[in-house]
Amino acid sequence: MSRGRSDTEGSTSSNRREYSLASILHNVDAAERLVRMFCERAGYTTQQCEEIGLAVRETVANAVLHGNESDPSKRVILTTEVKECGVEVSVRDQGRGFDPNSVPDPLDPQNLLKESGRGMLMIRTLMDEVSIECTKQGMEIRMIKYLTNLSGGGAKHEHEIK
Amino acid sequence: MSMKSSSRQVNGITIIDISGRIVLGEPTSALRDLFHNLIQSGQKKALLNLSDVNYIDSSGLGALVSGYTSFAGQQGELKLINLSSRVHDLLRLTKLLTVFEVFNDETTALQSFK
Numbered sequence: 001m002s003r004g005r006s007d008t009e010g011s012t013s014s015n016r017r018e019y020s021l022a023s024i025l026h027n028v029d030a031a032e033r034l035v036r037m038f039c040e041r042a043g044y045t046t047q048q049c050e051e052i053g054l055a056v057r058e059t060v061a062n063a064v065l066h067g068n069e070s071d072p073s074k075r076v077i078l079t080t081e082v083k084e085c086g087v088e089v090s091v092r093d094q095g096r097g098f099d100p101n102s103v104p105d106p107l108d109p110q111n112l113l114k115e116s117g118r119g120m121l122m123i124r125t126l127m128d129e130v131s132i133e134c135t136k137q138g139m140e141i142r143m144i145k146y147l148t149n150l151s152g153g154g155a156k157h158e159h160e161i162k
Numbered sequence: 163m164s165m166k167s168s169s170r171q172v173n174g175i176t177i178i179d180i181s182g183r184i185v186l187g188e189p190t191s192a193l194r195d196l197f198h199n200l201i202q203s204g205q206k207k208a209l210l211n212l213s214d215v216n217y218i219d220s221s222g223l224g225a226l227v228s229g230y231t232s233f234a235g236q237q238g239e240l241k242l243i244n245l246s247s248r249v250h251d252l253l254r255l256t257k258l259l260t261v262f263e264v265f266n267d268e269t270t271a272l273q274s275f276k
Binding site for chain 2: 025026028029050054057058061106107112113114115116118119121122125
């Protein structure tokens with residue numbers, strides 16, 4: 001377990017890590033760093049790690065800003081786990097959740113000049129599988145990026161690209 | 163790598179050279195301030211050079227859109243040059259390529275201003 005400037009707590013096992021992050025903006029950067037390190041060790045390419053890192057940024061930013069409404073007493077639970085097809089990242093907040101279908105389509109011409117609303121589009125594009133679950137305890141987004149490059153060492157699982 | 167920026171003037175047009183990551187937090191705040199200050203000082207034509215930016219998140223895209231609408235609101239123009247392939251891909255994905263005028267070289271971009 002560690003505690004640093006970004007107020008994170010973590011637990012580890014051989015192929016799974018869980019972190020409890022305070023709902024502060026700095027932890028968006030921290031989450032990206034943690035997941036990228038995990039994915040580099042799992043064997044993803046640099047570009048894949050960047051894509052996963054960007055999806056994690058968007059997800060954790062949503063959890064901090066919208067889910068937990070920047071309430072520092074609420075936590076964001078970040079989990080990374082090696083699965084058969086690749087790494088699964090889940091981000092769970094303690095907010096009231098939202099209906100993903102209620103977010104205006106950022107590609108609609110009348111929304112192109114809006115300053116926000118592109119995060120979910122980016123997450124769905126950058127990751128291979130995305131699922132959203134809303135419970136009374138908060139909202140959880142699970143994302144998987146298939147591990148298609150097998151030359152980097154670490155987790156090596158064959159999987160067909162979707 | 164944090165974001166850095168510097169500005170220069172060519173023929174009455176402000177060229178803003180950006181390097182690093184345009185992401186949520188200090189970088190996007192700095193970029194919004196930069197646009198605001200340019201407009202406040204009467205600069206209405208700006209070119210954002212993104213050649214050294216290869217990482218941008220949705221907040222960064224929001225800052226670019228904010229700059230675009232702020233300049234347009236003052237009858238000005240904000241255009242982009244030298245997009246990396248990743249930034250280009252993100253602008254294409256989000257259809258912001260249909261919003262911004264984008265150029266591959268500075269000379270052509272400068273000539274495009276009326």
